[in-house]
Amino acid sequence: MLDIKFVRENPDIVKQNIKNKFQDRKLPLVDEAIELDKKSREIKTEADNLRSKRNKVSKQIGELMKAGDKEGAAKIKEEMARDAARLKELEAEQPVVDEQLKKVMMVIPNIIDASVPIGKDDSENVEIKRYGEPVVPDFEIPYHTDIMESFAGIDLESARRVAGNGFYYLIGDIARLHSAVTAYARDFMINKGFTYVIPPFMIRSDVVTGVMSFDEMDSMMYKIEGEDLYLIGTSEHSMIGRFIDQMIDE
Structure with missing residues (x-):
């Protein structure tokens, strides 16, 4: 799956890559991903600001009460109640937007290597050696x-x-x-x-979604009923999963 930062900063490259793979139906997903990412970041920023404000205002209320300004403290409490309600809305909305973004990003194809010839099917393959x-x-x-x-x-x-x-x-x-x-x-x-490896023949769903889109998953893999496990369609799935959440030095 592509990094959303790369998509955000290089939308034209991502769109051209989609065209090179003859998957033009996916072109609108690039703008959709960028909009969802923008919305997610806006939600996070607003929520962080409200949390920061809450911490500061809590101290301010204590000072007003100490000074005998109950009316001023009451007004701030009303404002805090509104902020708390808004924060609750944002915290509920954030995972929904992030999940929508993840689903879109899972369908946007990875960037093909510059050496790969462009062709609509195997009839346009190029003989290398x-x-x-x-x-x-x-x-x-x-x-x-x-x-x-x-x-x-x-x-x-x-x-x-x-x-x-x-x-x-x-x-x-x-x-x-x-x-x-x-x-x-x-x-x-x-x-x-090369190093010989025998990988696990089953992987969890979080690894599955890290290596392929949901559409590919349905067509290539069998789910173990009652378990969070899928039978791999190729060793590539397990091998990529081996390095999930890790940084690999070039």
Whole structure:
């Protein structure tokens, strides 16, 4: 999620970034966020001023009472009562406005890197590097599940009965191959200097809202019923959450 200060100070950059991502429907959210932020800061300023005034006036009432000026003290008390009522309104309004701002900010996309080519879909992808030449066989390539079934390495029907469509049992050498490829990829990246991490497979809602918008959350993650926990859709969610509320030195 972007820093509201960045959005406030760079609205044109944020809007252009939205256009670059072909999400023009989100353009009004930038001005909405700025207005909500302004309202939030105004509420906070007024509330802080009322609290400061309350502290000063309380001392003043004591001095007036001590001097025998009951009428003057009564007038100030009336004013304090009005201020207290207003402060109560502000304190109730502040979290509502802040929550509205948070929801809007969660939908505004992060700034894409300057090196990323602009394109409406993958048909406009730009080739950065090529390693070798692709081999195109002169025969029809079987579907991957057909290959696995020829080795008796996958059971889709049983998985469908157990969990529904989209699940599978990997069996025998195919299961071993799956583990071997995973191990190869792991060791390859370790040898490239990366650190291997197995993250939590569930995260709390405050971490979820720190890494994605509410719309994305609904489409990508499953909530554990009765618990403040979500199943991660990718390790990215847990890995970002690992550093939540921390400052990382560059």
